[in-house]
Amino acid sequence: MNPAIQGLLTIAIGVGGCLSYFYFSNQILDKVVxxxxxxxxxxxxxxxxxxxxxxxxxxxxxxxGLYLAYPxxxxxxxxxxxxxxxxxxxxxxxxxxxxxxxxxxxxxxxWEALVNNMFWLIIVPAMSTAFGLLAAQLTDRIRWxxxxxxxxxxxxxxxxxxxxxxxxxxxxxxxxxTEQIGVLNAVYVWFTGNDPQxxxxxxxxxxxxxxxxLIWIQTGFAMVILSAALRGIPEETIEAAIxxxxxxxxxxFKIKMPQIAGTIVVVWTTITLxxxxxxxxxxxxxxxxxxxxxxxxxxxNQLFVARDWGVGSASAMxxxxxxxxxxxxNVRNARKEMR
Amino acid sequence: xxxxxxxxxSLTWAVHISVAALVALWLFPTxxxxxxxxxxADQIATSGWWKALFPTEQSLxxxxxxxxxxxxxDGVYVIEGNLFTGEDLSEDIDMSAWGTSxxxxxxxxxxxxxxxxxxxxxxxxxxxxxxxxxxxxxxxSRGQRIFVTAExxxxxxxxxxxxxxxxxxxxxxMAKAFFNTLTVTIPATIIxxxxxxxxxxALAWMDFAGRALxxxxxxxxxxxxxxLALIPLLKLHLGIGIGKGYLGTWxxxxxxGLPLAIYLLRNYMVGLPRDIIxxxxxxxxxxxxxxxxxxxxxxFPALASFAIxxxxxxxxxxxxxKVFLIDATGQTTVMTNQIVELLGTRGGNWEILAxxxxxxxxxxxxxFFAMQKYLVRGLLAGSVK
Numbered sequence: 128m129n130p131a132i133q134g135l136l137t138i139a140i141g142v143g144g145c146l147s148y149f150y151f152s153n154q155i156l157d158k159v160v161x162x163x164x165x166x167x168x169x170x171x172x173x174x175x176x177x178x179x180x181x182x183x184x185x186x187x188x189x190x191x192g193l194y195l196a197y198p199x200x201x202x203x204x205x206x207x208x209x210x211x212x213x214x215x216x217x218x219x220x221x222x223x224x225x226x227x228x229x230x231x232x233x234x235x236x237x238w239e240a241l242v243n244n245m246f247w248l249i250i251v252p253a254m255s256t257a258f259g260l261l262a263a264q265l266t267d268r269i270r271w272x273x274x275x276x277x278x279x280x281x282x283x284x285x286x287x288x289x290x291x292x293x294x295x296x297x298x299x300x301x302x303x304x305t306e307q308i309g310v311l312n313a314v315y316v317w318f319t320g321n322d323p324q325x326x327x328x329x330x331x332x333x334x335x336x337x338x339x340x341l342i343w344i345q346t347g348f349a350m351v352i353l354s355a356a357l358r359g360i361p362e363e364t365i366e367a368a369i370x371x372x373x374x375x376x377x378x379x380f381k382i383k384m385p386q387i388a389g390t391i392v393v394v395w396t397t398i399t400l401x402x403x404x405x406x407x408x409x410x411x412x413x414x415x416x417x418x419x420x421x422x423x424x425x426x427x428n429q430l431f432v433a434r435d436w437g438v439g440s441a442s443a444m445x446x447x448x449x450x451x452x453x454x455x456x457n458v459r460n461a462r463k464e465m466r
Numbered sequence: 467x468x469x470x471x472x473x474x475x476s477l478t479w480a481v482h483i484s485v486a487a488l489v490a491l492w493l494f495p496t497x498x499x500x501x502x503x504x505x506x507a508d509q510i511a512t513s514g515w516w517k518a519l520f521p522t523e524q525s526l527x528x529x530x531x532x533x534x535x536x537x538x539x540d541g542v543y544v545i546e547g548n549l550f551t552g553e554d555l556s557e558d559i560d561m562s563a564w565g566t567s568x569x570x571x572x573x574x575x576x577x578x579x580x581x582x583x584x585x586x587x588x589x590x591x592x593x594x595x596x597x598x599x600x601x602x603x604x605x606x607s608r609g610q611r612i613f614v615t616a617e618x619x620x621x622x623x624x625x626x627x628x629x630x631x632x633x634x635x636x637x638x639x640m641a642k643a644f645f646n647t648l649t650v651t652i653p654a655t656i657i658x659x660x661x662x663x664x665x666x667x668a669l670a671w672m673d674f675a676g677r678a679l680x681x682x683x684x685x686x687x688x689x690x691x692x693x694l695a696l697i698p699l700l701k702l703h704l705g706i707g708i709g710k711g712y713l714g715t716w717x718x719x720x721x722x723g724l725p726l727a728i729y730l731l732r733n734y735m736v737g738l739p740r741d742i743i744x745x746x747x748x749x750x751x752x753x754x755x756x757x758x759x760x761x762x763x764x765x766f767p768a769l770a771s772f773a774i775x776x777x778x779x780x781x782x783x784x785x786x787x788k789v790f791l792i793d794a795t796g797q798t799t800v801m802t803n804q805i806v807e808l809l810g811t812r813g814g815n816w817e818i819l820a821x822x823x824x825x826x827x828x829x830x831x832x833x834f835f836a837m838q839k840y841l842v843r844g845l846l847a848g849s850v851k
Contacts, residue, residue: 133649133712137653137657137712137713137716138652138653138656138657141653141656141657141660141716142656142657142660145657145660145661145664146660149664149754150754153752153753153754157752176672177674179668179672179753180668180672180673180674180677181668181674183664183665183667183668183672183753183757184664184665184668184669184680186661186664186665187661187662187664187665187724187728188665190661190717190720190721190724191684191687191721191724191725193702193721194695194699194717194718194720194721194722194724195687195690195695195721195722195724195725196687197698198694198695198696198697198698198699199690199694201697201698201701202694202695202697202698205697205698258488261488262485262488265481265484265485265488266485268478268481269478269481269482269485271485272485275485275486275488275489277835277838278489278492278493279488279489279492280838281492281493281496281831281834281835282492282496283778283834283841284778284827284830284831284833284834285496285782285827285830285831286781286782286783286784286802286826286827286830287782287784288782288784288802288805288806288823288826289782289802289805289823289826289827291809292499292805292809292819292820292822292823293495293496293498293499293823294495295809296495296498296499296502296515296816296819296820297495297498299816306512306513306514307514308510308511308513308514308515308816309514310494310495310498310514310516313514343492343495346492347492348845351842351845351846352845352846355846375477400689403691404691404692404693406693406784406785407784407785407802410784410806411784411805411806411809423691423693426693426696427785427788430696430697430789431788431789436697436701439697440697443691443693443694443696443697444694446691446693446694447690447691447694450689450690450691453689454686454689454690457685457686457688457689458682458685458686461681461682461685462678462682465678465681
């Protein structure tokens with residue numbers, strides 16, 4: 128069957144199925160199970176209202192449970208097992224304790240990925256937030272600020288893979304003596320007169336060149352959120368500071384910054400989450416070679432190149448572990464808000 | 467804020483310049499790719515794209531007419547003509563130098579006469595006109611090679627798009643990948659919205675035990691890394707016979723998109739006026755009617771926000787497609803994967819790469835600029851709270 132027709136059919140079945148599930152389950156509940164008539168009418172309405180939320184929630188809970196909650200548990204289990212294919216073709220999972228974790232920590236590539244991820248975790252959120260704050264503060268004061276904002280925000284819509292191609296062209300290197308078509312080398316050769324560099328294959332700094340790609344994408348996000356926060360600051364506080372003779376820098380750092388600190392934390396943690404999962408950029412630009420490995424790409428390699436599900440799961444658990452503090456913090460805030 | 471006394475500083479021009487610089491810096495890489503997608507392979511390889519916007523000095527390799535066009539004039543064999551005609555070049559080109567050997571392409575200035583072998587002499591004018599003379603009959607099947615250095619106006623081509631979209635060439639073609647991406651994206655955007663909308667309504671407006679706990683769990687699931695789900699779900703899909711394919715991909719995208727969808731929609735629905743819903747309840751509307759007739763239409767902005775997020779995310783996704791969709795036959799490849807493969811096989815062919823990448827980012831960019839309002843609103847609802 129043509130996939131496009133299959134797709135349309137799936138939309139029809141998916142959407143139609145969902146709607147008719149919701150409609151008929153409600154009908155059955157009201158008309159058959161707990162009908163609102165007869166001697167128990169009042170009681171039945173109450174009972175139906177006890178059940179109804181779960182009818183509304185059921186499909187979502189099933190999907191969440193199967194696609195997010197179950198994998199967490201299953202990954203923990205798989206990270207403690209070794210997959211083995213028996214002679215009769217069946218696959219068994221033998222419990223091996225922490226052997227996968229031990230194997231992983233003996234792998235220098237894993238440590239390289241972990242160290243690189245730490246650099247990513249510090250630099251990308253910091254730079255994106257800083258540039259975002261700068262852009263938000265500057266664009267709020269000029270008439271064409273909205274156009275500027277939407278242009279800085281635009282990379283948000285570009286895929287990581289598309290961004291990888293865009294920046295590979297920027298970092299491109301041609302042999303010495305020929306004209307450089309990558310902007311970075313063109314500028315470098317112009318200013319220093321040195322030979323052009325193969326930027327992406329030069330260890331240590333090449334990781335930073337990959338980070339620039341993500342900073343370029345995430346700055347727009349930071350700018351949009353922070354700009355809304357800046358506009359939400361009560362004018363009186365700023366007016367009071369001006370009356371007291373504060374200069375623009377004092378106003379920004381002493382009056383505005385403390386008032387948007389909460390938003391900065393939210394932006395920072397959101398970008399941190401993106402960083403922890405960054406895969407496409409590294410995969411498309413260097414595939415983790417030349418010292419640029421990161422955890423998500425390391426995990427993908429374990430899964431599809433080495434085909435080692437045990438170590439793959441163990442590295443996924445490391446990512447989960449790094450996310451956990453943010454998870455805890457988010458849940459706590461959400462609960463506080465609801466009270 | 468400009469009208470507050472004291473903030474109207476003389477630094478306004480500095481702000482304008484800084485913003486302009488920032489915008490230029492942010493746009494520059496994308497514009498580079500865009501411009502490159504309209505240039506030929508030769509142009510990309512010989513000059514930076516930023517030079518494509520201005521006339522540039524280029525070296526061209528041209529030929530005189532074939533020896534069979536020679537005529538005998540006063541005992542001398544002569545070939546006359548214009549180098550630029552027949553090469554699709556305009557005759558207004560003003561050449562600055564020319565040569566007859568690849569080792570010295572700028573040996574002569576226009577108007578000079580060069581001596582070739584066998585007593586042949588050639589004179590080339592700035593406008594491309596030449597006169598080749600020889601005392602003996604010229605032989606060979608092709609004309610004399612002439613290297614010309616000239617200032618050429620910007621020149622763009624649509625050939626790359628032709629090649630990438632319509633050629634049907636298996637490695638370069640994005641047409642199939644484009645439709646595959648579309649096939650993944652649309653159901654993966656619509657289905658989670660329907661499922662999430664009902665759940666969000668229950669979480670926002672129905673009272674039941676465990677509601678707060680459920681919301682907390684959803685906030686927690688919001689940050690669970692996708693990476694964790696890959697192996698268990700692949701195992702599950704292979705185990706229950708879905709295997710790799712569209713169905714599994716749609717389900718996976720639905721599952722991964724749900725926490726954000728429920729969270730965004732619930733936050734929005736909670737803010738709807740209580741009176742409307744309670745009046746409807748008093749008037750005897752069922753919960754299902756309240757949901758479809760009142761809540762859904764009122765929640766349109768939030769639904770649109772999430773739809774854009776999910777669309778951009780599924781369109782731009784590589785990981786989920788690689789794990790759950792693309793099998794060994796490669797029939798179901800999506801655009802992001804196609805581009806990564808091009809990076810491997812066609813790493814130096816920037817004209818193909820740039821065009822393929824631009825085809826894949828064009829749709830999200832259109833959606834972005836058309837629906838930016840909803841995207842921003844969704845971001846604010848999702849993070850500031």
